[in-house]
Amino acid sequence: MPELPEVETVRRGLNQLTLNQKIVGGDVLLERTIANPSVTVFLSQLVNHQIIRWHRRGKYLLAELGEIGKSQEKGGNNHLGSPPYLGVHLRMTGQLLWLERDEPLHKHTRVRLFLENNRELRFVDQRTFGQMWYIPPDTTVEKVMTGLGKLAVDPFAEEFTVDYLWEKLKSRRRPIKTALLDQSVVAGLGNIYADEALFLSQIRPDTLCVHLSQSQVEKLQPAIIQVLSQSIAAGGTTFSNFLNVKGVNGNYGGQAWVYNRTGQPCRVCNSPIQRIRLGGRSSHFCLQCQR
Numbered sequence: 001m002p003e004l005p006e007v008e009t010v011r012r013g014l015n016q017l018t019l020n021q022k023i024v025g026g027d028v029l030l031e032r033t034i035a036n037p038s039v040t041v042f043l044s045q046l047v048n049h050q051i052i053r054w055h056r057r058g059k060y061l062l063a064e065l066g067e068i069g070k071s072q073e074k075g076g077n078n079h080l081g082s083p084p085y086l087g088v089h090l091r092m093t094g095q096l097l098w099l100e101r102d103e104p105l106h107k108h109t110r111v112r113l114f115l116e117n118n119r120e121l122r123f124v125d126q127r128t129f130g131q132m133w134y135i136p137p138d139t140t141v142e143k144v145m146t147g148l149g150k151l152a153v154d155p156f157a158e159e160f161t162v163d164y165l166w167e168k169l170k171s172r173r174r175p176i177k178t179a180l181l182d183q184s185v186v187a188g189l190g191n192i193y194a195d196e197a198l199f200l201s202q203i204r205p206d207t208l209c210v211h212l213s214q215s216q217v218e219k220l221q222p223a224i225i226q227v228l229s230q231s232i233a234a235g236g237t238t239f240s241n242f243l244n245v246k247g248v249n250g251n252y253g254g255q256a257w258v259y260n261r262t263g264q265p266c267r268v269c270n271s272p273i274q275r276i277r278l279g280g281r282s283s284h285f286c287l288q289c290q291r
Contacts, residue, residue: 001059001090001091001092001093001190001191002059002090002094002236003059003188003189003190003191003192003193003237004056004058004059004154004155004187004188004189004190004193004228005193005228005231005232005234005236005237005252006090006231006236006237007056007058007059007060007061007090007188008056008232008236009232009235009236009244010061010090010096010244010245011054011055011056011061013098013244013245013246014051014054014061014063014096014098014121014245015053015054017098017245017246018051018054018098018115018121018245019050019051019052019053020050020051020052021050021051021115021116021117021119022048022049022050022068022115022116023046023047023048023049023050023051023113023114023115024047024048024114024115024116025043025047025114026043026046026047026111026112026113026114027043027111027112027114028042028043028110028111028112029109029110029111029112030110030111030125030128032128033110033111033123033125033128033130033131033132034111034131034132034133035131035132035133035145036133036134036135036144036145037134041134042132042134045084045134045136046065046086046113046134048067048068049065049066049067049068049084050065050066050067050068051063051064051065051086052064052065052066052083056188057148057151057154057187058148058151058154058183058187058188059089059090059183059187059188059190060087060088060089060145060147060148060151061087061088061089061090061096062085062086062087062088062141063085063086063087063088064083064085065083065084065085065086066083082137082138082139082140082141083137084134084135084136084137084139085133085134085135085141086132086133086134086135087131087132087133087134087135087141087144087145088123088130088131088132088133089130089131089147090125090130091125091127091129091130091131092127092129092130093108093125093126093127093129093130094123094124094125094129094130095123095124095125096121096122096123096245097121097122097124097245097246097247098119098120098121098122098245098246099119099120099122100118100119100120101114101118101119101120102118103120103122106122106124108124108125108126108128109122109123109124110123110124110125110128110130111123111132133145150183150184151183151184151187152168152182152183152184152185152186152187153186153187154187154188155186155187155188155189155224155225155228156225156228160186160221160225161221162214162217162218162221165186165217165220165221166214166217168185168186169185169209169212169217170209170210170212170217171209171210172208172209172210173208173209173210174208174209175205175206175207175208175209175278175279176198176203176205176206176207176208176209176212176220177194177195177198177205177206177278177279177281177283178278178279178281179209180194180197180198180224181194181279181281186224188228189224189228191259191281191282191283192231192237192256192259192260193224193227193228193231195257195258195259195283195284195285196223196227196256196257196258196259197220197223197224197226197227198220198223198285198290199257199258199285199286199289199290200219200223200226200227200257201216201219201220201223202216202219202289202290202291203216203219203220203290203291204285204290204291205276205278205283205285205290206276206278206283230252230255231252234252234255235248235249235252236252237252237256237259258273258284258285258286259284260284261273261284262274262275262284266286266288266289268286268289269286269288269289271286271287271288271289273285273286274286274287
């Protein structure tokens with residue numbers, strides 16, 4: 001599943017390629033991909049709009065839209081007077097690809113948005129869990145995309161401090177790895193980077209949150225930011241099917257500390273990387289480096 005670095009990589013690519021171009025039409029090949037409203041209304045509302053800028057919240061993408069010919073104010077918000085938005089969640093296997101319109105259709109193409117100059121933004125999704133939303137103007141985004149209202153602060157937000165993370169974790173009787181995957185604790189963090197951050201902070205993934213010391217959380221908070229920043233710089237991680245908007249793989253996987261490296265030597269102490277299951281998810285760690 002694309003995590004924060006992959007979604008941020010897509011956001012940056014979209015902001016480089018898709019802005020200020022008129023949406024002239026589209027095609028929905030899988031109706032259930034459109035979460036709101038109906039397919040017909042979804043496409044009709046997007047036509048004659050342009051994408052002003054793309055935003056990210058956790059693992060969600062939000063395209064701020066503007067009508068052609070109308071002046072735009074910078075920094076739209078989610079209150080009355082706010083612009084319409086196009087919302088996207090890639091879920092497990094979603095890809096947003098910027099292509100020539102005559103590019104042969106991928107087998108798992110779900111939605112096509114046609115733009116000027118024979119270009120299109122194509123949503124490809126093998127597992128079909130991804131979703132798209134149209135949010136009308138003057139509508140609170142969270143009212144339509146209800147998952148946004150459950151998100152914690154972003155790891156790159158000023159509010160994501162050691163004190164914030166300590167307060168979120170100190171009373172939980174859950175393994176720290178499981179807690180970090182909870183989007184009401186940290187927005188955007190997933191399986192890959194939770195493993196990586198726990199390695200850098202020398203914490204075993206099965207350590208209960210209530211057993212963590214404050215000094216351990218003081219290591220964990222910057223470690224989360226570090227691994228996310230490094231992955232964004234590498235264009236995200238491709239272990240299965242993640243591609244950026246130009247169809248290019250992410251490169252972080254080749255430098256991962258522990259994730260997906262079961263049995264391989266630890267990059268620090270050479271001990272074999274271990275794999276256990278917590279809450280139905282694989283967790284990778286080093287027995288020597290993580291206590």
